Amino acid sequence: MQTYICEICGDAYIGEEKPSECPFCGSRRAFIKNGNEANPITIQLIELSDLSKKNLQATLELEIHANAVYLCMAGKAKTYEIKAMYKRLAKVELEHASVVCKLMGIAAPGQKVELCNDEDAENFAETVKLEENATSLYVQFAKEAAEKNVRIFFTALSQVEADHIKLIKNYL
Ligand SMILES: [Fe+2]
Numbered sequence: 001m002q003t004y005i006c007e008i009c010g011d012a013y014i015g016e017e018k019p020s021e022c023p024f025c026g027s028r029r030a031f032i033k034n035g036n037e038a039n040p041i042t043i044q045l046i047e048l049s050d051l052s053k054k055n056l057q058a059t060l061e062l063e064i065h066a067n068a069v070y071l072c073m074a075g076k077a078k079t080y081e082i083k084a085m086y087k088r089l090a091k092v093e094l095e096h097a098s099v100v101c102k103l104m105g106i107a108a109p110g111q112k113v114e115l116c117n118d119e120d121a122e123n124f125a126e127t128v129k130l131e132e133n134a135t136s137l138y139v140q141f142a143k144e145a146a147e148k149n150v151r152i153f154f155t156a157l158s159q160v161e162a163d164h165i166k167l168i169k170n171y172l
Pocket residue numbers: 006007008009010011022023024025026027
């Protein structure tokens with residue numbers, strides 16, 4: 001067994017092999033390092049530009065919103081698989097919010113409550129919309145980031161949200 005560390009969320013994964021994605025924040029394998037080689041972005045504290053602060057604040061709101069929407073969708077899901085999948089997505093988005101707070105040096109806000117549809121099919125369509133919006137915003141925020149760790153963060157997140165679209169498309 002070994003300890004691997006995700007450089008995006010900073011969490012440790014203990015296992016025989018490096019996972020293909022971080023089980024906590026969903027970042028792809030390239031961001032997961034052997035424990036003794038990891039340099040998580042959340043401990044490289046730096047002064048943030050005003051633009052990065054603004055983009056991180058927008059990200060925090062998006063992620064807290066997505067967390068609440070996915071918890072609602074989990075509650076409405078018609079099968080155990082869909083319920084469990086949305087609960088996992090909700091946790092991943094909450095983890096993204098938590099990383100934003102670490103980068104900004106602020107306390108984590110409370111979770112919200114949001115509404116969603118009663119039907120899985122409508123919720124899948126809504127999920128794709130949310131994730132497409134997040135993906136394109138994070139690609140833009142990565143380009144706008146002057147700070148290396150903020151750029152890496154948004155690059156990793158844009159990939160995670162794009163992976164969520166691929167996941168949902170399996171159900172359409
Ligand atoms: Fe992670």
